[in-house]
Amino acid sequence: MSGAHYIALLLGVTVLGMLFMLTSLRKIPDGSRGVVFRFGRLLRELEPGTRWVVPLLDRVMLVDLNEQTFQLPTGLRVSDSTGNYEVQGSFTCKIVEATPAVIAAMQAQQPIEQTVGDNLVVAIQEMSVQTARDSKQATGRMLDMLNDQMSRAWQLKFTKIEFRLKPV
DSSP states (O other): OOHHHHHHHHHHHHHHHHHHHHHHEEEEOTTEEEEEEETTEEEEEEOSEEEEOOTTTEEEEEEEOSOEEEEOOTTOEEEETTEEEEEEEEEEEEESOHHHHHHHHHHHTSOHHHHHHHHHHHHHHHHOHHHHHHOTHHHHHHHHHHHHHHHHHHOEEEEEEEEEEEEO
16 A cells, blocks of 8 residues: 555544544533433433543433423313313423433423423312412412422422413
């Protein structure tokens, strides 16, 4: 082989090495965590900063640990002897631990908004629609209920919930 072939081979290997290195770097923003899966199995959690992963083998899910506000999904309904009501509103929460939250979300196979909405409907029916509709204490009770039920499995901390029952 001539010198030109060696230079071309060296250049090709260098370019491939650089591409490998660039695809190996992941930037985890402040206030977030990266949860790494290799072949679908949990491997580790990444702290903020620039981190190395194995390209093509590792999948990184970014988890925002900042407080976030979500709208309750449409179509949530409760009923009692006084009528049927649609539950409308929003909730604010933050993820406490990234890895358990990702695992819980994957197992639930539905958005967090739907899970919280379903739990809220059950709680409204348990306390009675009339109490939930008329009582200012209902919001505090709902917040306590969500923190009790969702904090263990989902590693969420709820800080605010607002809802209203609209007759349909």
